[in-house]
Amino acid sequence: MPALADYLVLSSILFAIGAAGVFVRRNLITILLSIEIMLNAVNLAFVAFGRALGAADGQIIVFFVMTVAAAEAAVGLAIVIALFRHRESLDPDSFTALKG
């Protein structure tokens, strides 16, 4: 049987992949997808900890994280659509109008 530590290592690997996506990629859609990878890595850690504690609270927190992720995806994608209409580009480096 895989232990708690195995799930936590898998979760941290997935979180690092998501973070690498945010660092490396230059596409707003892919950056949002990387954020979803990170949220899912955290969900896995929550469920694993909840299983280790024998409580349902981990699964309930995952439910809330998914709800917030849905809201974040809706608003984030709306912002992406508005930005794309504005600049015809998905490159975050092309949105520097607020730079001092």
Added chain:
Amino acid sequence: MALFYVFGAIAVVASLLVIAQHNPVYSVLLLIASFGALSGLYVLLDAPFVAVIQIIIYAGAIMVLFLFVVMLLNAPREETEEDLARGLATLAAPRVRTVGAALAAALAVELSWALTKSGGESGSFPGGSVSSVAAIGRLLYTDYAFAFEVTSVLILVALLGAVVLARREAR
């Protein structure tokens, strides 16, 4: 158990391919595969409720929203020739990539070290676990009732915000 390694390998490889793909449509589809593998891991963790809502909400709703936006924008155009030329001109992009990948690797090592060393006990899971949807629903409507109601307000605000942000400005 072998299933853990199968699902874990699928999740890691699919996630790596998500950030390696240049076409966002493939990225979204690979992320759905990764979420399917994670759902299998939730089943292994005695959390069938989370596994099911992972498929229904994440793979079924959120990823379809992503796919819809990708196809609406019709923009599989990252790193075209001019982008590559501009990146080479500034000489910033390759260094940013190397540093980003190194930071991510350091993050993985640090996180797994911190998470596995802090716990102390590292045996297999205890016998008792809460996997019934009834128990989760009871907790949601008693202990977490306030957070549950606030979530509905959050969804409403996100709905309005998305409509307002994505609306075409009337001129």
